Amino acid sequence: MKYAAPRGTKDILPDDSPLWQFIEGACRETFELFNYREIRTPIFEATDVFTRSIGDSTDIVKKEMYTFPDRKGRSLTLRPEATASVVRAGLENNLISPDNLLKVYYLGPMFRYERPQAGRQRQFHQAGVEAFGSNDPLLDAEVIQMAVNLFQALGLKELEVDINSVGCKKCRPAYLEALKKYFQENVKHMCKDCLARFEINPLRILDCKEEPCQKYIAKAPAMVDHLDAECKEHFKRMVGWLDGLEIKYKINDRLVRGLDYYTRTAFEVVSKQLGAQNAVCGGGRYDDLVEEMGGKSVPAIGFAIGLERIMEILRKLNVESRASNVGLYIATIGDEARKVGFDLLSKARDAGISADFDYQGRSLKAQMKAADRLKAEYVYIIGEEELKKRSAILKNMETADQHEIAFDELIDNFSGECGCGCEH
Protein backbone atom coordinates (compact mmCIF):
# COMPACT_ATOMS: atom_id res chain seq x y z
CA MET A 1 0.00 0.00 0.00
CA LYS A 2 1.54 3.25 -1.06
CA TYR A 3 -0.44 5.65 1.06
CA ALA A 4 -2.09 5.08 4.38
CA ALA A 5 -3.96 7.36 6.75
CA PRO A 6 -1.52 8.87 9.26
CA ARG A 7 -0.95 6.90 12.41
CA GLY A 8 -3.77 7.20 14.87
CA THR A 9 -6.27 8.55 12.35
CA LYS A 10 -9.18 6.74 10.82
CA ASP A 11 -11.37 7.14 7.80
CA ILE A 12 -15.05 7.24 8.56
CA LEU A 13 -16.49 5.21 5.73
CA PRO A 14 -19.98 5.34 4.24
CA ASP A 15 -21.01 2.22 6.14
CA ASP A 16 -20.13 3.95 9.41
CA SER A 17 -21.67 7.31 8.71
CA PRO A 18 -25.26 6.44 9.63
CA LEU A 19 -24.08 5.62 13.13
CA TRP A 20 -22.03 8.81 13.29
CA GLN A 21 -24.99 10.82 12.15
CA PHE A 22 -27.14 9.16 14.77
CA ILE A 23 -24.68 10.03 17.52
CA GLU A 24 -24.12 13.57 16.32
CA GLY A 25 -27.86 14.05 15.86
CA ALA A 26 -28.56 12.89 19.41
CA CYS A 27 -25.93 15.31 20.75
CA ARG A 28 -27.36 18.26 18.87
CA GLU A 29 -30.90 17.40 19.84
CA THR A 30 -30.13 17.08 23.53
CA PHE A 31 -27.96 20.19 23.69
CA GLU A 32 -30.54 22.25 21.86
CA LEU A 33 -33.25 20.94 24.14
CA PHE A 34 -31.30 22.65 26.93
CA ASN A 35 -30.97 25.73 24.74
CA TYR A 36 -27.28 25.46 23.97
CA ARG A 37 -26.31 26.88 20.60
CA GLU A 38 -23.58 25.64 18.31
CA ILE A 39 -20.23 27.36 18.07
CA ARG A 40 -17.54 26.44 15.55
CA THR A 41 -14.02 27.57 16.17
CA PRO A 42 -10.90 27.00 14.06
CA ILE A 43 -9.26 23.61 14.29
CA PHE A 44 -5.95 25.29 15.11
CA GLU A 45 -5.09 28.19 17.38
CA ALA A 46 -2.04 30.11 18.44
CA THR A 47 -0.14 27.69 20.67
CA ASP A 48 -0.44 30.04 23.67
CA VAL A 49 -4.20 29.59 23.72
CA PHE A 50 -3.66 26.02 24.86
CA THR A 51 -0.50 26.26 26.90
CA ARG A 52 -1.89 29.03 29.04
CA SER A 53 -5.23 27.40 29.65
CA ILE A 54 -4.50 23.70 29.92
CA GLY A 55 -1.36 24.16 31.98
CA ASP A 56 2.34 23.70 31.33
CA SER A 57 2.69 20.74 33.62
CA THR A 58 -0.05 18.65 32.04
CA ASP A 59 0.69 15.74 29.74
CA ILE A 60 -1.33 17.34 27.00
CA VAL A 61 0.91 20.37 26.85
CA LYS A 62 4.13 18.58 27.66
CA LYS A 63 3.98 15.85 25.07
CA GLU A 64 0.72 15.54 23.23
CA MET A 65 0.25 18.67 21.17
CA TYR A 66 0.50 18.90 17.41
CA THR A 67 2.46 22.12 17.26
CA PHE A 68 3.99 23.58 14.12
CA PRO A 69 5.26 26.90 12.83
CA ASP A 70 3.36 28.43 9.96
CA ARG A 71 5.12 30.10 7.04
CA LYS A 72 5.64 33.28 8.98
CA GLY A 73 7.07 31.41 11.93
CA ARG A 74 4.05 31.73 14.21
CA SER A 75 3.55 28.78 16.48
CA LEU A 76 0.20 27.13 15.87
CA THR A 77 -1.33 24.06 17.46
CA LEU A 78 -4.05 21.69 16.38
CA ARG A 79 -6.61 21.88 19.14
CA PRO A 80 -6.23 19.09 21.71
CA GLU A 81 -9.56 20.06 23.25
CA ALA A 82 -12.13 22.73 22.66
CA THR A 83 -12.65 24.63 25.89
CA ALA A 84 -9.68 26.93 25.39
CA SER A 85 -10.77 27.72 21.84
CA VAL A 86 -14.31 28.45 22.94
CA VAL A 87 -13.12 30.80 25.67
CA ARG A 88 -10.85 32.56 23.20
CA ALA A 89 -13.66 32.90 20.67
CA GLY A 90 -16.13 34.03 23.31
CA LEU A 91 -13.79 36.71 24.55
CA GLU A 92 -12.76 37.84 21.10
CA ASN A 93 -16.38 38.25 20.03
CA ASN A 94 -17.64 39.71 23.29
CA LEU A 95 -19.99 36.87 24.04
CA ILE A 96 -18.66 36.22 27.50
CA SER A 97 -19.36 38.67 30.27
CA PRO A 98 -20.19 38.47 33.97
CA ASP A 99 -23.76 39.64 33.46
CA ASN A 100 -24.57 37.52 30.50
CA LEU A 101 -25.24 33.80 30.41
CA LEU A 102 -23.79 32.05 27.38
CA LYS A 103 -24.49 28.43 26.60
CA VAL A 104 -22.74 26.88 23.61
CA TYR A 105 -21.95 23.45 22.24
CA TYR A 106 -19.48 22.14 19.71
CA LEU A 107 -18.83 19.02 17.75
CA GLY A 108 -15.66 18.15 15.94
CA PRO A 109 -12.19 16.66 15.69
CA MET A 110 -9.46 17.11 18.32
CA PHE A 111 -5.81 16.16 18.02
CA ARG A 112 -3.39 14.67 20.50
CA TYR A 113 -0.09 13.06 19.73
CA GLU A 114 -0.41 9.86 21.73
CA ARG A 115 0.25 6.20 21.21
CA PRO A 116 -2.93 4.82 19.66
CA GLN A 117 -4.79 2.06 21.46
CA ALA A 118 -8.35 0.93 22.03
CA GLY A 119 -10.47 4.05 22.39
CA ARG A 120 -7.60 6.38 21.70
CA GLN A 121 -6.62 8.03 18.46
CA ARG A 122 -4.53 10.98 17.41
CA GLN A 123 -7.45 12.55 15.66
CA PHE A 124 -10.63 11.86 17.55
CA HIS A 125 -13.98 13.53 17.91
CA GLN A 126 -15.63 15.25 20.79
CA ALA A 127 -18.99 16.82 21.39
CA GLY A 128 -19.13 19.20 24.29
CA VAL A 129 -20.82 22.11 25.95
CA GLU A 130 -19.68 25.20 27.81
CA ALA A 131 -21.82 27.50 29.93
CA PHE A 132 -20.46 30.88 31.03
CA GLY A 133 -21.71 33.39 33.53
CA SER A 134 -23.06 31.48 36.49
CA ASN A 135 -21.53 29.86 39.52
CA ASP A 136 -24.86 28.54 40.70
CA PRO A 137 -24.58 24.84 41.62
CA LEU A 138 -27.91 24.41 39.89
CA LEU A 139 -26.07 24.85 36.61
CA ASP A 140 -23.54 22.19 37.57
CA ALA A 141 -26.38 19.77 38.21
CA GLU A 142 -28.10 20.68 34.98
CA VAL A 143 -24.96 20.15 32.95
CA ILE A 144 -24.52 16.70 34.46
CA GLN A 145 -28.18 16.00 33.86
CA MET A 146 -27.76 16.94 30.22
CA ALA A 147 -24.93 14.43 29.83
CA VAL A 148 -27.01 11.73 31.48
CA ASN A 149 -30.01 12.54 29.27
CA LEU A 150 -27.85 12.34 26.20
CA PHE A 151 -26.54 8.92 27.12
CA GLN A 152 -30.08 7.78 27.70
CA ALA A 153 -31.09 9.06 24.29
CA LEU A 154 -28.22 7.09 22.81
CA GLY A 155 -29.42 3.98 24.58
CA LEU A 156 -26.29 3.57 26.68
CA LYS A 157 -26.45 1.64 29.89
CA GLU A 158 -24.02 0.48 32.52
CA LEU A 159 -22.64 3.94 32.94
CA GLU A 160 -21.42 5.45 36.15
CA VAL A 161 -21.32 9.13 36.97
CA ASP A 162 -18.47 10.05 39.28
CA ILE A 163 -18.38 13.45 40.91
CA ASN A 164 -15.94 15.26 43.09
CA SER A 165 -14.87 18.73 44.04
CA VAL A 166 -11.31 19.82 43.43
CA GLY A 167 -11.74 23.03 45.38
CA CYS A 168 -10.68 26.45 44.28
CA LYS A 169 -7.44 28.37 44.22
CA LYS A 170 -8.05 29.49 47.77
CA CYS A 171 -8.48 26.09 49.39
CA ARG A 172 -6.54 23.78 47.08
CA PRO A 173 -3.02 24.81 48.16
CA ALA A 174 -3.80 23.80 51.72
CA TYR A 175 -5.08 20.46 50.53
CA LEU A 176 -1.95 19.86 48.45
CA GLU A 177 0.08 20.55 51.56
CA ALA A 178 -1.98 18.05 53.49
CA LEU A 179 -1.47 15.47 50.77
CA LYS A 180 2.26 16.06 50.70
CA LYS A 181 2.43 15.78 54.40
CA TYR A 182 0.54 12.53 54.33
CA PHE A 183 2.56 10.94 51.53
CA GLN A 184 5.89 12.23 52.83
CA GLU A 185 6.67 9.06 54.74
CA ASN A 186 4.72 6.58 52.64
CA VAL A 187 5.85 7.58 49.20
CA LYS A 188 9.07 5.59 49.44
CA HIS A 189 7.02 2.40 49.62
CA MET A 190 5.05 3.35 46.53
CA CYS A 191 5.68 2.89 42.81
CA LYS A 192 8.23 5.02 41.00
CA ASP A 193 5.50 6.86 39.12
CA CYS A 194 3.99 7.94 42.37
CA LEU A 195 7.40 9.11 43.47
CA ALA A 196 7.51 11.39 40.46
CA ARG A 197 3.92 12.51 40.97
CA PHE A 198 4.74 13.41 44.52
CA GLU A 199 7.12 16.05 43.24
CA ILE A 200 5.14 17.33 40.28
CA ASN A 201 1.53 17.09 41.33
CA PRO A 202 0.61 15.01 44.39
CA LEU A 203 -3.01 15.15 43.32
CA ARG A 204 -2.23 12.66 40.57
CA ILE A 205 -1.13 10.02 43.06
CA LEU A 206 -4.81 9.54 43.84
CA ASP A 207 -5.25 8.24 40.32
CA CYS A 208 -2.68 5.47 40.64
CA LYS A 209 -3.97 1.96 40.01
CA GLU A 210 -0.95 0.05 41.33
CA GLU A 211 -2.00 -2.48 43.91
CA PRO A 212 0.75 -1.67 46.46
CA CYS A 213 -0.04 2.02 46.32
CA GLN A 214 -3.74 1.51 46.90
CA LYS A 215 -3.52 0.96 50.61
CA TYR A 216 -1.75 4.26 51.09
CA ILE A 217 -4.10 6.09 48.77
CA ALA A 218 -7.13 4.69 50.55
CA LYS A 219 -6.20 6.52 53.72
CA ALA A 220 -5.07 9.72 52.06
CA PRO A 221 -6.91 12.88 52.96
CA ALA A 222 -9.76 13.74 50.62
CA MET A 223 -10.28 17.09 48.95
CA VAL A 224 -13.90 17.11 50.04
CA ASP A 225 -12.71 17.30 53.63
CA HIS A 226 -10.46 20.24 52.90
CA LEU A 227 -12.81 22.46 50.99
CA ASP A 228 -13.32 25.95 52.27
CA ALA A 229 -16.78 26.98 53.39
CA GLU A 230 -17.95 28.25 50.00
CA CYS A 231 -16.68 25.29 48.02
CA LYS A 232 -18.18 22.94 50.53
CA GLU A 233 -21.52 24.72 50.28
CA HIS A 234 -21.37 24.66 46.49
CA PHE A 235 -20.72 20.95 46.41
CA LYS A 236 -23.44 20.24 48.94
CA ARG A 237 -26.00 22.18 47.03
CA MET A 238 -25.06 20.62 43.70
CA VAL A 239 -25.45 17.16 45.19
CA GLY A 240 -28.81 18.26 46.50
CA TRP A 241 -29.94 19.28 43.05
CA LEU A 242 -28.70 16.01 41.59
CA ASP A 243 -30.69 14.10 44.17
CA GLY A 244 -33.70 16.19 43.25
CA LEU A 245 -33.26 15.22 39.64
CA GLU A 246 -32.94 11.60 40.71
CA ILE A 247 -29.61 11.26 39.00
CA LYS A 248 -27.48 8.41 40.27
CA TYR A 249 -23.91 9.34 40.95
CA LYS A 250 -20.97 8.24 42.97
CA ILE A 251 -18.90 10.64 45.00
CA ASN A 252 -15.39 9.70 44.07
CA ASP A 253 -12.98 11.66 46.20
CA ARG A 254 -10.12 10.22 44.15
CA LEU A 255 -11.37 11.75 40.91
CA VAL A 256 -8.73 14.14 39.66
CA ARG A 257 -8.90 15.60 36.24
CA GLY A 258 -5.90 16.15 34.03
CA LEU A 259 -6.34 19.75 33.02
CA ASP A 260 -5.15 22.47 35.34
CA TYR A 261 -8.05 24.83 34.89
CA TYR A 262 -10.70 22.86 36.78
CA THR A 263 -12.16 24.26 39.98
CA ARG A 264 -14.80 22.91 42.30
CA THR A 265 -17.01 20.44 40.44
CA ALA A 266 -15.24 17.72 38.47
CA PHE A 267 -17.12 14.82 36.98
CA GLU A 268 -16.65 11.91 34.71
CA VAL A 269 -18.91 9.36 33.12
CA VAL A 270 -17.30 5.95 32.70
CA SER A 271 -18.57 2.90 30.89
CA LYS A 272 -18.17 -0.64 32.10
CA GLN A 273 -18.32 -1.81 28.53
CA LEU A 274 -14.99 -0.35 27.47
CA GLY A 275 -11.38 -1.37 28.01
CA ALA A 276 -8.70 0.66 29.72
CA GLN A 277 -9.86 3.92 28.15
CA ASN A 278 -13.26 3.90 29.75
CA ALA A 279 -14.16 7.55 30.23
CA VAL A 280 -16.85 8.60 27.80
CA CYS A 281 -17.39 12.04 29.25
CA GLY A 282 -15.31 14.36 31.35
CA GLY A 283 -15.96 17.81 32.58
CA GLY A 284 -16.13 20.27 35.35
CA ARG A 285 -16.18 23.85 36.44
CA TYR A 286 -13.45 26.31 35.50
CA ASP A 287 -14.21 29.52 37.29
CA ASP A 288 -10.81 31.14 36.81
CA LEU A 289 -10.06 30.34 33.19
CA VAL A 290 -11.85 33.26 31.54
CA GLU A 291 -9.96 35.72 33.69
CA GLU A 292 -6.68 33.91 33.13
CA MET A 293 -7.23 34.23 29.43
CA GLY A 294 -7.65 37.95 29.67
CA GLY A 295 -11.34 38.43 30.33
CA LYS A 296 -13.19 39.56 33.38
CA SER A 297 -13.83 37.06 36.10
CA VAL A 298 -16.58 34.87 34.67
CA PRO A 299 -17.39 31.46 36.11
CA ALA A 300 -17.96 28.60 33.70
CA ILE A 301 -18.61 24.90 33.45
CA GLY A 302 -18.56 22.36 30.65
CA PHE A 303 -17.91 18.83 29.55
CA ALA A 304 -16.67 16.90 26.56
CA ILE A 305 -17.79 13.54 25.26
CA GLY A 306 -15.55 11.17 23.31
CA LEU A 307 -17.53 10.17 20.28
CA GLU A 308 -15.35 7.24 19.26
CA ARG A 309 -15.87 5.71 22.65
CA ILE A 310 -19.62 6.11 22.36
CA MET A 311 -19.33 4.55 18.95
CA GLU A 312 -17.43 1.60 20.35
CA ILE A 313 -20.18 0.86 22.85
CA LEU A 314 -22.94 1.26 20.31
CA ARG A 315 -21.14 -1.12 17.98
CA LYS A 316 -21.05 -3.71 20.72
CA LEU A 317 -24.77 -3.23 21.23
CA ASN A 318 -25.24 -3.91 17.55
CA VAL A 319 -27.35 -0.90 16.90
CA GLU A 320 -25.98 -0.61 13.42
CA SER A 321 -28.88 0.24 11.21
CA ARG A 322 -28.14 0.49 7.58
CA ALA A 323 -31.34 1.10 5.72
CA SER A 324 -30.94 2.11 2.13
CA ASN A 325 -32.39 5.39 1.07
CA VAL A 326 -32.78 4.53 -2.59
CA GLY A 327 -36.43 4.63 -3.53
CA LEU A 328 -36.11 4.10 -7.26
CA TYR A 329 -33.51 2.42 -9.45
CA ILE A 330 -33.90 2.96 -13.17
CA ALA A 331 -32.68 0.05 -15.29
CA THR A 332 -32.37 0.38 -19.04
CA ILE A 333 -31.55 -1.72 -22.06
CA GLY A 334 -29.97 -0.03 -25.05
CA ASP A 335 -28.73 3.50 -25.72
CA GLU A 336 -32.09 5.05 -26.48
CA ALA A 337 -33.68 3.70 -23.31
CA ARG A 338 -30.67 4.93 -21.39
CA LYS A 339 -31.31 8.49 -22.51
CA VAL A 340 -34.95 8.31 -21.53
CA GLY A 341 -34.04 6.64 -18.25
CA PHE A 342 -31.49 9.28 -17.41
CA ASP A 343 -34.07 11.96 -18.08
CA LEU A 344 -36.58 10.24 -15.77
CA LEU A 345 -33.81 9.89 -13.20
CA SER A 346 -33.34 13.61 -12.95
CA LYS A 347 -37.10 14.20 -12.89
CA ALA A 348 -37.35 11.78 -9.99
CA ARG A 349 -34.66 13.63 -8.12
CA ASP A 350 -36.29 16.97 -8.82
CA ALA A 351 -39.39 15.51 -7.22
CA GLY A 352 -37.42 14.57 -4.13
CA ILE A 353 -37.20 10.85 -4.81
CA SER A 354 -33.82 9.34 -4.02
CA ALA A 355 -32.90 7.57 -7.23
CA ASP A 356 -29.95 5.75 -8.75
CA PHE A 357 -28.81 4.46 -12.12
CA ASP A 358 -26.25 2.26 -13.83
CA TYR A 359 -23.16 4.18 -14.85
CA GLN A 360 -21.29 1.33 -16.44
CA GLY A 361 -23.57 0.26 -19.27
CA ARG A 362 -24.04 -3.16 -17.76
CA SER A 363 -26.50 -5.94 -18.48
CA LEU A 364 -30.04 -5.84 -17.14
CA LYS A 365 -29.16 -8.69 -14.85
CA ALA A 366 -26.27 -6.71 -13.43
CA GLN A 367 -28.53 -3.69 -12.99
CA MET A 368 -31.10 -5.75 -11.12
CA LYS A 369 -28.39 -7.13 -8.93
CA ALA A 370 -27.13 -3.62 -8.20
CA ALA A 371 -30.64 -2.46 -7.34
CA ASP A 372 -31.04 -5.42 -5.05
CA ARG A 373 -27.83 -4.69 -3.25
CA LEU A 374 -28.80 -1.05 -2.82
CA LYS A 375 -32.05 -2.30 -1.35
CA ALA A 376 -33.91 -0.06 -3.77
CA GLU A 377 -37.62 -0.15 -3.17
CA TYR A 378 -38.54 -0.05 -6.84
CA VAL A 379 -36.89 -0.68 -10.17
CA TYR A 380 -38.23 0.89 -13.35
CA ILE A 381 -37.22 -1.22 -16.33
CA ILE A 382 -37.06 0.43 -19.74
CA GLY A 383 -36.33 -1.63 -22.87
CA GLU A 384 -36.94 -1.37 -26.62
CA GLU A 385 -40.64 -2.19 -26.53
CA GLU A 386 -41.29 0.13 -23.65
CA LEU A 387 -39.76 2.97 -25.59
CA LYS A 388 -42.38 2.62 -28.31
CA LYS A 389 -45.20 2.49 -25.78
CA ARG A 390 -43.73 5.31 -23.70
CA SER A 391 -44.59 3.11 -20.77
CA ALA A 392 -42.42 0.68 -18.80
CA ILE A 393 -42.35 -1.83 -15.98
CA LEU A 394 -42.23 -0.77 -12.37
CA LYS A 395 -41.14 -3.57 -10.11
CA ASN A 396 -41.52 -3.65 -6.35
CA MET A 397 -38.31 -5.27 -5.20
CA GLU A 398 -39.67 -6.58 -1.98
CA THR A 399 -42.83 -8.24 -3.23
CA ALA A 400 -41.56 -8.81 -6.79
CA ASP A 401 -44.88 -7.47 -8.09
CA GLN A 402 -44.60 -5.55 -11.31
CA HIS A 403 -46.92 -3.59 -13.49
CA GLU A 404 -46.77 -1.13 -16.34
CA ILE A 405 -46.66 2.59 -15.77
CA ALA A 406 -46.41 5.31 -18.39
CA PHE A 407 -43.25 7.43 -18.43
CA ASP A 408 -45.37 10.49 -17.69
CA GLU A 409 -47.04 8.94 -14.68
CA LEU A 410 -44.01 7.48 -12.99
CA ILE A 411 -43.14 10.46 -10.82
CA ASP A 412 -46.71 11.18 -9.73
CA ASN A 413 -47.08 7.55 -8.81
CA PHE A 414 -44.22 8.00 -6.40
CA SER A 415 -45.00 11.31 -4.80
CA GLY A 416 -48.08 9.76 -3.22
CA GLU A 417 -46.29 6.99 -1.45
CA CYS A 418 -43.09 8.70 -0.52
CA GLY A 419 -40.57 6.58 -2.33
CA CYS A 420 -37.71 8.44 -0.78
CA GLY A 421 -36.97 5.84 1.87
CA CYS A 422 -37.77 8.11 4.74
CA GLU A 423 -39.41 6.61 7.75
CA HIS A 424 -43.12 6.92 7.17
Add this chain to the structure above:
RNA sequence: GCGGCCAUGGUGUAGGGGUAACACAGCAGAUUGUGGUUCUGUUGUCACGGGUUCGAUUCCCGUUGGCCGCCCCA
Protein backbone atom coordinates in the same frame (compact mmCIF):
# COMPACT_ATOMS: atom_id res chain seq x y z
C1' G B 1 7.57 8.30 26.17
C1' C B 2 7.74 2.64 27.89
C1' G B 3 6.27 -2.73 27.37
C1' G B 4 3.82 -7.32 25.10
C1' C B 5 1.68 -9.56 20.69
C1' C B 6 1.08 -9.18 15.44
C1' A B 7 1.51 -7.90 9.77
C1' U B 8 -0.66 -13.43 3.70
C1' G B 9 -6.07 -11.38 -2.08
C1' G B 10 -11.59 -6.44 -0.68
C1' U B 11 -12.70 -9.17 4.28
C1' G B 12 -11.70 -13.32 7.72
C1' U B 13 -8.15 -17.12 7.98
C1' A B 14 -4.47 -21.60 6.50
C1' G B 15 0.42 -22.69 5.22
C1' G B 16 5.51 -23.00 5.08
C1' G B 17 13.25 -22.15 2.63
C1' G B 18 11.91 -23.88 -3.88
C1' U B 19 7.28 -18.36 -6.56
C1' A B 20 0.70 -19.77 -1.98
C1' A B 21 -4.55 -22.83 0.28
C1' C B 22 -9.72 -22.06 2.00
C1' A B 23 -14.25 -19.29 2.98
C1' C B 24 -17.03 -15.00 2.13
C1' A B 25 -17.60 -10.58 -0.67
C1' G B 26 -16.73 -8.38 -5.83
C1' C B 27 -16.85 -8.84 -11.18
C1' A B 28 -18.16 -11.81 -15.69
C1' G B 29 -20.81 -15.91 -17.66
C1' A B 30 -24.43 -20.41 -17.42
C1' U B 31 -30.59 -20.18 -24.68
C1' U B 32 -28.05 -13.01 -25.29
C1' G B 33 -34.95 -8.41 -21.25
C1' U B 34 -35.41 -9.04 -14.60
C1' G B 35 -32.34 -9.36 -8.06
C1' G B 36 -31.65 -12.26 -3.29
C1' U B 37 -30.38 -19.83 -4.47
C1' U B 38 -26.86 -23.01 -7.44
C1' C B 39 -22.58 -23.84 -10.83
C1' U B 40 -18.05 -22.02 -13.60
C1' G B 41 -14.24 -18.56 -14.33
C1' U B 42 -11.61 -14.31 -12.33
C1' U B 43 -9.15 -11.30 -8.26
C1' G B 44 -2.47 -11.48 -4.42
C1' U B 45 4.87 -7.66 -6.31
C1' C B 46 2.48 -13.00 1.23
C1' A B 47 3.53 -4.31 4.78
C1' C B 48 8.41 -1.80 3.45
C1' G B 49 14.02 -1.91 3.56
C1' G B 50 18.32 -4.75 4.44
C1' G B 51 20.83 -9.55 5.76
C1' U B 52 21.59 -15.14 5.68
C1' U B 53 20.95 -18.66 1.39
C1' C B 54 21.91 -21.55 -4.95
C1' G B 55 16.96 -19.76 -3.76
C1' A B 56 13.01 -16.10 1.24
C1' U B 57 6.47 -14.88 1.29
C1' U B 58 8.58 -18.54 4.91
C1' C B 59 14.75 -17.53 9.07
C1' C B 60 17.36 -12.84 11.26
C1' C B 61 17.67 -7.37 11.90
C1' G B 62 15.61 -2.60 11.09
C1' U B 63 11.42 0.58 9.57
C1' U B 64 6.42 1.53 9.23
C1' G B 65 1.72 0.24 10.75
C1' G B 66 -2.03 -2.46 13.75
C1' C B 67 -3.91 -4.55 18.34
C1' C B 68 -3.47 -4.56 23.73
C1' G B 69 -1.46 -2.64 28.30
C1' C B 70 1.36 1.49 31.20
C1' C B 71 1.26 6.86 31.48
C1' C B 72 -2.60 10.13 30.56
C1' C B 73 -7.14 11.26 28.70
C1' A B 74 -12.46 11.73 25.47
